[in-house]
Amino acid sequence: MNQQPPSKSRNVGMARSMCWHCQSELTGEYFCERCVKIQPVSKDTDYFTCLGLPRRLTIDPAVLEANYYERSRTFHPDFYLNKTEAERAISLANAATLNTAYRTLKDPVQRAEYLLDLEAGAVKTIRTSPPDDLFEEILELQEMLDTYRAEPPASEQNQQLLARLQHKRESLERRQQELEQELPQLFAEWDALQDQTPEDDQSRLERDRVLKRMREILSNRTYIKNILNDLIDSIG
């Protein structure tokens, strides 16, 4: 084992690591060039890198899919059935990581959530304030639902309530759609900021604004989604 002081071995770890099998320095992406063994996807590898994409929010679905299939073929556990147990385990773990990465990046909302997680260091200090009007609406709706559930479904009062709840449901669904429609524009703004160098104060402010707005949209969307689920459960 190496006897280097901890600080130095950490640097080594951050550079390219060694092949788990033959210990030669790795140059290939997922295979050792010398012994041709499959290499585990590092835990530090983000989903964008994992799928061979730059860390951008606007993604061409065709490219995402093509990269996913290509890597799936590379890692698929079926191709490792005759290999050693270690190699089988690596291919399985890689395939699982790849699937999660693909599922996450495929859906724009999950993709944005994931990016916000990656940028968490920057966003943590930005706390979005909850929108009071939305909260009041949710609590009011929750009370209407309680009344609705407590009454016999066929009563006249409940028929009226049902009509109001259906109306609310439509308006919340519209609101959710409006929020989601705002995302592509924010994605484009974020990507443009990433391409901009060097980073100055102005672009840092812009960056925070875009991240904060994305956080707001995703949070409000979750609140609305939860109350909508409850609504749909109760009124069908």
Added chain:
Amino acid sequence: MAYSDKVIDHFNNPRNMGSFGKDEEGVGTGMVGAPECGDVMKLQIKVQDNRIVDAKFKTFGCGSAIASSSLATEWLKGKTLEEAQQIKNTDIVQELNLPPVKIHCSVLAEDAIKAALADYQKKAAAKTSSGSSQ
């Protein structure tokens, strides 16, 4: 995961559920939410002579969130504003035996208390300053 008996008790018999009018005399309102799970909590205090004489809550969320806010209103009643400021989420965790995955519910309750206190103090300050300028 099972809820503790205390959580179930607060969930089945929530204390002080309801609300005060927002602009009622001496009322402070705290409204907070957890974006991760979509829980929404509204907690209100009614203050007379620097002491909380009544508290109410409305929570839309899981059992632990409801129990945390219910317990918070119980604790708030009778406390001075300074004492109320001292309530920590860890006290709630301990009292309700919340498991690690539900700690954020107690954090939400503490945030709601702080928000309600801040809202009351803001309103009180606005009242004195407008009173003195007249």
